[in-house]
Amino acid sequence: MHELKLESIIRVYENLQELSIADQTLVQSAKDATKQAYAPYSKFFVGAALLLESGEIITGSNQENAAYPSGLCAERVAFFSAGHQHKGKQILAVAIAVVSEEHRVAEPVIPCGACMQVMSEFQRIQQLPIRILLNGNNGKTYNCESLQTLMPLQFRL
Numbered sequence: 001m002h003e004l005k006l007e008s009i010i011r012v013y014e015n016l017q018e019l020s021i022a023d024q025t026l027v028q029s030a031k032d033a034t035k036q037a038y039a040p041y042s043k044f045f046v047g048a049a050l051l052l053e054s055g056e057i058i059t060g061s062n063q064e065n066a067a068y069p070s071g072l073c074a075e076r077v078a079f080f081s082a083g084h085q086h087k088g089k090q091i092l093a094v095a096i097a098v099v100s101e102e103h104r105v106a107e108p109v110i111p112c113g114a115c116m117q118v119m120s121e122f123q124r125i126q127q128l129p130i131r132i133l134l135n136g137n138n139g140k141t142y143n144c145e146s147l148q149t150l151m152p153l154q155f156r157l
């Protein structure tokens with residue numbers, strides 16, 4: 001028997017001004033994208049913004065449905081949209097932001113497991129780490145250098 005030790009490091013920025021201008025822009029794009037969310041059921045408005053190698057920013061927001069499981073998270077809306085409309089272009093980073101009056105969103109919100117799985121497959125296929133910026137309403141932002149920070153082990157076929 002031996003142990004596998006899995007370690008993650010997250011860099012925590014106390015406010016947006018501590019980020020590079022490019023990262024501030026990406027986080028702001030994610031914040032703006034929350035306005036496109038359709039979340040009448042959860043009232044949890046999520047925005048995701050992807051930075052492509054071309055410099056383009058692709059956004060997504062959560063889209064809910066009265067048949068609850070039919071909805072989709074902001075991250076997957078953005079990633080699948082990039083997969084379809086920008087096939088083959090590398091994704092350098094993703095910023096995720098949340099707005100909600102009903103839920104506590106002061107601290108950065110962590111993506112759900114299904115979105116991590118989807119994002120990690122994009123990362124594996126492109127063979128380049130995707131940096132993740134998680135923004136909280138208190139201004140704090142987590143910077144993860146790759147998907148492995150959040151999900152060290154990935155399901156794959």
Ligand code: THU
Pocket residue numbers: 039042044045046061062063064071072073074075110111112115
């Ligand atoms: N949601 C996201 O958009 N991203 C996540 O990572 C977690 C949850 C959405 C799904 C649903 O519309 C609402 O937030 C509440 O779960």
